[in-house]
Amino acid sequence: MIVSGRFMEFVALILIWVLAMIAIDKIKKGWTVSFRRIAGLDALEEAVGRAAEMGRPVHFTSGLNSLTGTWAPLTVAGLAVFGEVARLCARYRVPVIYSVYGTQVIPIAHELYKQAFLAEGRPEEAKPEEAIRYLSSSQFAYAAAVQGIAERERPAANIMVGPFYAESLIFAETFYRVGAIQVAGTARLYQIPFFAIVCDYVLIGEECYAAGAYLTKDPAHTGSLFVQDLGKMVAIVLGVIGALLTTAGTKAIVEFLKL
Amino acid sequence: MSLAYRRHLPIIITFIMGIIMILQYFIVPKQPVEPYQITMQKVGETLTNWANLLAAFTIGFGMVNIALIHSRHVSRKTPGQWYYSAWLLFVAVIMVIVGIGGEPALGINVSKYQYDWMTTYVFAALSGTMYSSLAFYITSACYRAFRARTIEATALLIVGFITLMSRTPAFQAYLPQVIEVADWINKYIVKSSFRGILIGGALGAILLGIRTLMGMETGYLGRRD
Numbered sequence: 001m002i003v004s005g006r007f008m009e010f011v012a013l014i015l016i017w018v019l020a021m022i023a024i025d026k027i028k029k030g031w032t033v034s035f036r037r038i039a040g041l042d043a044l045e046e047a048v049g050r051a052a053e054m055g056r057p058v059h060f061t062s063g064l065n066s067l068t069g070t071w072a073p074l075t076v077a078g079l080a081v082f083g084e085v086a087r088l089c090a091r092y093r094v095p096v097i098y099s100v101y102g103t104q105v106i107p108i109a110h111e112l113y114k115q116a117f118l119a120e121g122r123p124e125e126a127k128p129e130e131a132i133r134y135l136s137s138s139q140f141a142y143a144a145a146v147q148g149i150a151e152r153e154r155p156a157a158n159i160m161v162g163p164f165y166a167e168s169l170i171f172a173e174t175f176y177r178v179g180a181i182q183v184a185g186t187a188r189l190y191q192i193p194f195f196a197i198v199c200d201y202v203l204i205g206e207e208c209y210a211a212g213a214y215l216t217k218d219p220a221h222t223g224s225l226f227v228q229d230l231g232k233m234v235a236i237v238l239g240v241i242g243a244l245l246t247t248a249g250t251k252a253i254v255e256f257l258k259l
Numbered sequence: 260m261s262l263a264y265r266r267h268l269p270i271i272i273t274f275i276m277g278i279i280m281i282l283q284y285f286i287v288p289k290q291p292v293e294p295y296q297i298t299m300q301k302v303g304e305t306l307t308n309w310a311n312l313l314a315a316f317t318i319g320f321g322m323v324n325i326a327l328i329h330s331r332h333v334s335r336k337t338p339g340q341w342y343y344s345a346w347l348l349f350v351a352v353i354m355v356i357v358g359i360g361g362e363p364a365l366g367i368n369v370s371k372y373q374y375d376w377m378t379t380y381v382f383a384a385l386s387g388t389m390y391s392s393l394a395f396y397i398t399s400a401c402y403r404a405f406r407a408r409t410i411e412a413t414a415l416l417i418v419g420f421i422t423l424m425s426r427t428p429a430f431q432a433y434l435p436q437v438i439e440v441a442d443w444i445n446k447y448i449v450k451s452s453f454r455g456i457l458i459g460g461a462l463g464a465i466l467l468g469i470r471t472l473m474g475m476e477t478g479y480l481g482r483r484d
Contacts, residue, residue: 001286002285002286003285003286003287003288004288006284006285009285010285013281013465016462016465016466016469017469020466020469020470021473024475066314067314067479068307068310068311068314073463073464073467073468074464076467076471076476076478076479077463077467079478079479080476080478083478100321100324103314103317103318103319103320103321104314104317106317106320106321106324107317107320108478108479108480111480112478129324129327129328130328132324133324133328134320134321134324134325134328137321138382138386139386140385140386140389140390141382141385141386141389143389144385144389148343152339152340166390166393169393169396169397169400170389170392170393170396172400173396173399173400187456187460187463187464189453189456189457192456194400197400197403197404198400198403204456204459205456205457205459205460205463206456206459206460206462206463207463208460208463209460209463209464209466209467210463212467212470212476212478213470218475220470220475221470221475221476224466224469224470224475225466227466228459228462228463228466231462232458232459232462235458235462
């Protein structure tokens, strides 16, 4: 019934799913797991605090976001970070600007923003119509508009988590020039080096997806982070075995994974 | 609004739709033959069309958002901003009028030439300008990155230098070994690092998907509970 060549993918998915459920259940029952710190996510409070001290806004972008394309999970991860940024901004009374590319996230961002202010006990201070700004759904028109916001409003912090393309360096360099502290994250391989060079903190690939779980510190989320690390270990082991077997002249592991 | 409606219904819908799309990937081949495969493919296509249609509805949110923000800037005469906002609203209205006037699907074809002209000679030219400005940003980023202050920065400087030089005609003509070194770095060191990031990213995306289907990740619904 399973399409040829996708059997092992199916098995891996089921295995990850079951392991995640077991880990979540165990953690709910009191099992403790420790994780390495993610500097980029720990720095969010520092970035918002800096903006509060300087009396300048915080800028957030989730890149060329979409909820229907290949990078939808990364957009969801970006929205999770926005929820946390909005909460911190509500707590420290810092204006936040969310530059929106794809219109699909506007209602979600509005709701996250209002929820953040509600959670901090300041619903009356929420101004979603000023914070959530749709700019354009055209890549370079969007880039120009974000540059304009950076130059005119000079945010003290710039947080970028989502799918970024060629505009990533334009953003990073512009905000660097206006003196903003920058936290950036993406899973798009060719943009990570740009962020690593220019930004103060970088979230690399999986760290973006872990953001929601890491920030909320929910036991259910911690379980999935544990399985994520376990999966990486399995991938490393398979990679080493595969390299050794291939060097020895057999492609058994490759054939096994192609089942 | 009841709790069941606000909390559980969206998660149930997400779970059912997500499972259908996952099953479709695993049981429908490129050329479906069996009746169940054809049915699943049709269901998947229909759901994708629904998603695209729903996404298209949100364009209205964008239009309203832009109109509200920029009309407020114009009415308040926000310093350093209002004239940009006024220009944006003016151009947006012009593009909508000319665009509708040149839409053959609506049976109108009076301004197709004007619309194409504006798209080609204004919009595309401005987009191209923005894209080309990237060269200057890359240069200034390189200037900062390629400074040998630490061991990592020195390694970056050496690799960056080799990669850059391997693309120059002089090195290609007089020192072709540099090209081989650059290719080796790209083929083995860069690719293996990229694969590591890719595997980690894929695992992260899978687990985020599982959390979403199980109702543990609710950020996409606009709430953090």
